[in-house]
Amino acid sequence: MKFKIGDVLELFGDVYTARDAAHKRFVETIAKGEALPIDLKDATIFYAGPCPPKPGEVIGPIGPTTSTRMDPYVEPLIQQGMTAMIGKGERQDYVAELCKKHNVVYLLGIGGAAALYAENIKSVENIAYDDLGTESVKKLRVEGLKVIVGIDTKGNVLHKEGKEKFKR
C-alpha cells in the first residue's frame, strides 16, 4: 500500500467492528479450527462499539477505542487475511513489525469525534455475537470516514515520529 504515516484518508467501503470480547472469540474459534463468522480476507477491522441509534438513525455515535488491548490478536487475524485496523493510540512495537512484514496498515480514528463519525456510516448489518451488546460484530458501509495513517507498510509509526518532532 502506498500510504505513509500522517496521510489523512477518507474511507469508502465495508469495515467490521470488533473489540475486546469479539477478538477473544475470534482467536478461540481459530484455535478450535472452526470458521470465523466473517471472512477476514482483505478485511478492515474497526476497534469500536457504538451507542444505540435513535429512532430513524442508522447508527449511534461511534469512534475508535484504544488499540493496544487488541495487540495480542493482531497476528492471528493477519494470518486470516486482515489488511487494515482502525483504532486509537500507540501499540506495542511488534505490531509495527507485523504491519511491515505482512503489508498491513494501522489507521487512527479521531477518538471522541463520535457524533461526526456516525454521519459517515450509511448502513449497519449485525453479523455475530449479538449477546455482546455494543461489542458485537457489525458490518458497516462507510462513506468518507476520516482517518490518519498511524503505522504504514514500512513499519513507520506516527506516534513516535510526531512526538520526537515536537518534544522540547
Place this chain on the structure above:
Amino acid sequence: MRVINTKELIPVVNDLVKKACIDLDDNLMNALKQSILLEESELGKEVLETLIENANSAREKQVACCQDTGIAVVYLEIGQEVSWEGANLTDMINEGVRQGYGEGYLRNSVVGDPILRENTKDNTPAVIHTNIVEGSEVKITVMPKGAGSENMGRASVLKPADGVEGVLNYVIETVENAGGKACPPLIVGVGLGGTMEKSTLLAKEALKRPIGDRNPISHIAALEEELLQRINDLGIGPIGIGGRVTALDVHIETFPCHIASLPIAVNLQCHANRHASKVI
C-alpha cells in the same frame, strides 16, 4: 431539618446523565478553542478543529459527543440539615442512571462482574461518592468516565524524601506512558496526600475544577503551572500524534498525610471532559 424523598433524585440524575454526555460545557469548549492558537502541528490543529465541530454536532443532534459514555460516577454533597425519606437512596440514583442512559441512547459499558464480564445492559450500577457538608441543600454531580483515559491513571505512595521532584516525575511519567491512548488533550487530576484511597478520590475530584482555575495554595498553584508546561513540552499532542497541546490543564488537590508517607494519584481525563451538576 429538611426532609427530601429519595425519589426526587431519579429525574435529577436522569437529566444530568444526558446533559453531561451530550453537552460539553463552555469552559471546555473555550479551552479547546484557545488550544488551537497554541498548537504548532498542522495535523494537531486539524484534530482540535474536528473535536470542536464534533461537540457542536452532538449538541445540535442531541447525541453523545463520544461513544464511550462511560461508567457513571455520581457525587452527592449532602447538607447536614437534610434528612432522607423513601426508598433506598442508592437504588434511586441507579434508577436515574438507568433512565438517563436509556432515554439518551447512550452506550451501556458496564459489566456486572469484573471476572465474568457480562454487560449489565443498563449501565448500572453507578460509582457513588457521598460527602456531608454544611447547609440544607444537596448538590448532585454526574461525571461519566470513559475507560480510554481512566485506564491510564496511576496511584502510588511515595516516600517523603522523594519530595517535589518525585511528585513531578510521577505525574509526567503517567502522562507520557498514557500517550495517545488517553485521548489528549487531557485534563490531569492529581491527588496528593491523605491515604492511599484518599489520594485517588482527590485526583478525581480535581477533574471537576474548571479549566484555568488554580489551587488557592500558592506553592501548589505553582506546581500546577510547572506540570502543565513540562507536560506540554513532551510533544505528545492531540490524540498523541505529535504536537504542543497535550494537556489543557493540571489540577492538584491536597490533604494532610502521615509523617512517613506521600500518597499520590493521577486521574487522567480525556478531552471529552464531561460533568454536570444540580443543587436541590
